[in-house]
Amino acid sequence: MGGAAGGDPTEDGAAGSDAATESGPVSEAGEAAATLRERYDELRRIETRIADLGRDRVEAAADTYRRAHRVLDQYEDDAVGSGDFAAYVRFEGEFANAVDVDDDALAADAFAAADEAVDKKRLSERDFEAAREALEPAGEYVDLLADRDEAVDDYRAARKAAREARQSLADRLDELREVASMADADLDADVDRLREPIATYNEAVRDSFDAFYKSASAREVFAFLDRADATPFVDVDVPPTDLAEYVAEYEAGTEPLPTLLEYADYSNSKLEHYVDDPGALRTAVAVHRTYIERLDGEPLTLDWPPAGGDALAYEIGELIPLVARVAADETVATLRAVRDLARDDEYERLRRAAEVRDALADPELRLVRTGAIDDRVREAERTLDVVDDVLAETDR
Incomplete structure (x- = not known):
């Protein structure tokens, strides 16, 4: 009741999920799984090569290569020519140890050739360049380890992406299955038979309550809300206790609520001409301004899509005596007409169509209309199985 479970029936299909093309999550998950497989295979290829060579031997060769370069870089400026014999001696010893x-x-x-390139009584820049060139074959193992580290990072990123894409696909599959469960609806049914009288009633009862709120005394409005609160299907906010007591006990309670709000804005000197106790009015009314301003006829409206036939008929039976207190006979007659529709043999077919059309966005409605929804479900299920297989097979 009161639009809590659905919107006004003046719009159709607004509550559906944001339906991108169905291939989106499916293709993205498939592509993510394919990428993960490629990254896993590349990592396995590199790791297999390292294992065949011997991991310790590869790491040792890479370490030796790095040490050799550090020594070359450290001593090149000091050990060349005849300027610093002590530096030359230190270089010879450290480099020989580095490549031993x-x-x-x-x-x-390669390490032996590099050592030979600088095993001279006097060194030149060209000798250092020759040593670096001799070390180049050993650089292959540094590159191999770097490729492995990069492949590990790529694999982890691909696995994370695949898991996220898998979750998106699983969520979309749930949505598609829910859409498929709505394929029983007759989407060609004339839901305007329900929409129009409900929309007409909702608009009229809102206007009627607004007029009642502006013209009736605060006591009458609060008495109406108390009675409505006793009705199970009408969800109204009863007035705060201190405000209700003020309205019941003070003469100002015979004024309409908008008038009391206007009084609350008066200065004390002006307010004294209108109420007996300005302080009591300010205490009771001003602090509850938001509550008073928000009162409207929404709790008296009918939800869209409407409830099931028996439930709706019962709700309307509860509403009629309330609505009759604030609305014209024509509005009550419209409400009775909706109750008659709820008891009609065609009602459930129309209600189901309204429910589905309200729940689904246009792309999903097209899937149901064309009968393609089952194919989309199967496609998503197959892709999800493939992604799950790839995730299981590429786990490390």
Whole structure:
């Protein structure tokens, strides 16, 4: 009641999910799974090569290469020519130690060639350049380890993306299944048979309550709200206790609520001409201005889509005596006409169509109308299975 479960029936299909093309989550999940498979295979290829060479041997060769370059970079300026013999001696010793590896070590020949390139009584810049060139084959193992680290990062990013895409697809599949569950609705049914009288009634009862609110005394309005609150299907906000007591006990309670709000804005000297106790009015009315201003006829309206036939007929039965207190006979007659529709044999077919058309956005409605929804469900299910398989097979 009062629009709590749905909007005014002047719009159709506004409550559906934001339906992008159905291929979106499906294709994105498929592409993410394919990328994950590629990244996993690349990582496995690199790791297999490292394992075949021996992880410790690859890391040792890379470490030796880095140490050799550090020594070359450290001493190149001081050890060349004949300027600093002490630096030359230190360089020779440190470089020889840096490239000292077993004969069966990876890139052993490269390290030996580099050592030979600088094993001279006097060194030039060209000798250092020759040593670096001799070390280049060993750089392959540094690159191999860097490729592995990059492949690990790429794999992890791809796996995260695949898991996120998988979740998006699973969520979309749930939505598609929900849409498929609505395929029983007759989307060609003339829902205006329900929409028009409900919309007419809702507009009329809002206007009627607004007029009642502006013209009736605060006591009458609060008495109406108390009675409405006793009706199970009418969700009204009863007045705060202190405000209700003020309206019941003070003469100002015979004035309409908008007048009391106007009084609350008066100065004390002006207000004394209108009420017996200005302070009591300010205390009771001013602090509850928001409550008073928000009172409207929305709790008396009918939801869209409407409730089931029996429930709606019962709700209207509860509403009629309330509405009759604030609205014209014509509005009550419209409400009775809606109750008659709720008891009609065609009502559930019309209500179901209204419910589905309100719940689904246009792209989803087209899927139901064309019968393509079941194909979309199966496509999403197949892709989800593939993604799950890839995630399981590429777990590390």
